[in-house]
Structures are given as structure tokens and as C-alpha cells.
Amino acid sequence: MTDAHLTPADLELLVDDDTVPAAVALLSHVAACEPCRTALEEARFVAEMLSTAPHLKPPREFTDKVMTQVQVTEPWYMAAAGVLRAMWPDRGAGRTIMAAAGVLAGLVTTVGVLALAMRSDEAAMLGSMVGDRWRETLAEQASGVVGTAFGSAALDMLRERGWMAVAVALPAFLAMSGVALAGLRAVGARARERRP
16 A cells, blocks of 8 residues: 555445455555544544434325426327317317317318329329229229218219229328317317416
């Protein structure tokens, strides 16, 4: 051991077990060094006090007080689901209006996306790859539904371009319906806040 004083790690070793071989050189230094002897006595005193101290139980509110200061990170998809759940009306006519407005907004968006998809060469190429027979079969089966729901113009467009355009437009329709519903819910919530 050099003339340097004991480090905190050396003191910890001596407090824990001064019979280990590494402690012999440290103890010889302590015998010759007054500041290190004082530091070791203080460390042993603190260790003794800690070992005999009573075990205290924290108050009941302790956990709640600590947890209010802890920042918990919520995944984005859970936060988004919570926002959408909070925006959706609980009951009554509000739910019907939100659903109808969302479907209407989705339909308008879908028509726009279909118009863009019908003009692109890629959509036409994918439609032809699927095969004429498959397209005709699906068109015949769905013509009544599409004609009733969207009119004859949509039915003509479907027959002309195929179902790939629908596959392109359907996700956009669903996304825009969700956005429209969320927006209408936010407007409704603000209107409720302004009521006296």
C-alpha cells in the first residue's frame, strides 16, 4: 500500500469483512494513518447504526405521491385508441350523426381516390392482371349492391376498371371515415363545453 489514503471501496471492504487477504495491507495502513483510522471508525459506526435502525413502513399515500411524479410513456396506438374512444358519443342521436357523417366523408374521399386510381396506368395494369373472368364474375355478383348504393355511374366505372380500384380506394375510405368521425366528435365536445 502506498501513502495514499483509503478509498470508499477500501473502507467498504474493511467494514464488510476485514479478515479477507486484501484487507491485511489496508489494516496495516490504517494502523499507521490517523485520518484513515478515523474514516474507518466513522464508516463502522454508520454501518452499525444502519443495521440496528428500526424498519420503517412508508405511509399509505407514499406510492401514490411517487407515482404521480413518474412519467409513464403510453404507446402511440394506445393513445390514439383512447382519443378515438373519448370522441365517440356515448348514446343517442349523436352516435347516428357521427356515423352518418363519417360514412359520408369516407364516400366522398373514396370517390376522389377512385377517380385518381382509374386514371393511372398502374391501376389498369393490375386490373388486367387479375383476369377478365374473375372481374366479370365479381362484377355480376356485386352489380346490384354497387348500383343500389352508389348509382349507375359507379357501377359503370367498376365494370370498366375492375376491383383493383376498389382495393386501392377502400383503405382510404375507411381512414377518412375515421378522421371525419373524430373531427365531428371533437366539434361536438367543444359545443358541449360551451353550453352554460
